[in-house]
Amino acid sequence: MRLNVLLLACLAAALSSAVVLSAPHMWSKLILTHHWPNTFCSMEKCHLNISYWAVHGLWPDKGIDCNSSWHFNSSQIEDLLPDMKKSWPDLLDPSSSSFWKYEWHKHGTCAAKAASLNSQYKYFSKALELYHKVDLNSILKKYDIVPSEKYYTYSQIEGVIENVYGIKPKIQCAHPSKNADAQILGQIEICFDADFALLDCEKRVTVGTFSKGGFGDQRDVAKGSGFIVCDHNIPIYYPSHP
Secondary structure, three states: OOHHHHHHHHHHHHHHHHHHHHHOOOOEEEEEEHHHHHHHHHHHHHOOOOOOOOOEEEOOOOOOOOOOOOOOOOOHHHHHHHHHHHHOOOOOOOOOOHHHHHHHHHHHHHOOOOHHOOOOOHHHHHHHHHHHOOHHHOOOOOOOOOOOOOOEHHHHHHHHHHHHHOOOOOEEEEEEOOOOOOOOEEEEEEEOOOOOOOOOOOOOOEEEEEEEEOOHHHHHHHHHHOEEEEOOOOOOOOOOOO
């Protein structure tokens, strides 16, 4: 009897440890990343006439390439493809699905750890739903933040988004050179919690016994694209042409 009690106690401790250890592997924040095609194409030499903010990705704040055996299959999102091609285009190769495949493998398979996103259809349809819900293009235009030759301040752009959505975004820019007069607006991230409610992008989120802040791997994603968080003290150029 005593041995059984000890075994049960050990089992309970092991299960408890397993729960604690697994907690950090579950994401707590989703980052809906919009990129500005004119800035992207000025850096990558693409030639698309897209004059609206497009989806770059829907990124959980934890994990990259979580399930390499879960292959992308465009037939599973066939009815989403018209909207995907418009709202989430591959700026380098518009006729290809390789960009969506990349985003699914790198980020979708990690987002899929949540039951609400545990299929390709759920992941891509939710990204499109959030993109249209935020409607960044209309909001910026409504408050006269439009592509032009004039410069904006960081606080002007952040202020519009914060006023409308009630949260702070993450605004990223390209920096052409150290001595440039302005930085170039490139990406805007809008964040959500696990229930898809809007969230401050720098807000700390607690998962189990772990508290997290910032984006971890997503900072590297931004650097890889050539964008970093905009300098609050340097004017921002919002280009109308690549």
